[in-house]
Amino acid sequence: MGNRILAACGAIIYSEISNRQLVIDWRDNTYCHDNINSFPLFFNCPKTASVESIPDSKSVYPEIWIDKLDQSFGGLRKDLSISDQSMSVELSRTNYESEILVFCAYTHKINQMRQLFHGKFDYLAKMDDRTIIKQVLNSHLSLKPEIVQSIEDKYYHHHKMVSTLRRKNAPELGSMSRSRSKWHRSINGYVFVSQL
Secondary structure (H helix, E strand, C coil): CHHHHHHHHHHHHHHHHHCCCEECCCCCCCCCCCCCCCHHHHEECCCEECHHHCCCCCCEECHHHCCCCCCCHHHHHHHHCCCCHHHCCCCCCCCCCCCEECCCCCCCCHHHHHHHCCHHHHHHHCCCHHHHHHHHHHHHCEECHHHHHHHHHHHHHHHHHHHHHHHCCCHHHHHHHHHHEEEEEECCEEEEEECC
């Protein structure tokens, strides 16, 4: 999911610079079934509109997406046997005439946008990629409260288990549990990364 979050961060920045409405579409059934967009199930992001708000338009770039906006990036790439680059808009310019732009990526593509960091966005030019991503995560994305609660519950259970193991004089198992599971502060909450 990390690659999707990075791509979403890039899309958020680009939508602000280009003054376009942002729709983040994760309907590829990786995290949810029945063609449901999983992005709004995980995140609050006031900058985004629902997939239902996408107009029925032939003004789409790259044109390969015309009449195919309901398909997934991976599925369409496989069906057409084409490269990733031909399926996504370049983020180095904003003067596209098409009504709908499609951005597909496995990362943020901030370097493509750097030449656009001027005017009211010149503050971004002074930041490295990591700082920009952190700023976007802190200001535009937050985990849904129920997900934060679930993570906190798992965190509590994990630490309770490690504490119990320590009391039973099993430091090797307790040490292994702590080294194989780590907590990272991110996206206005905790993200549990297991089996590191």
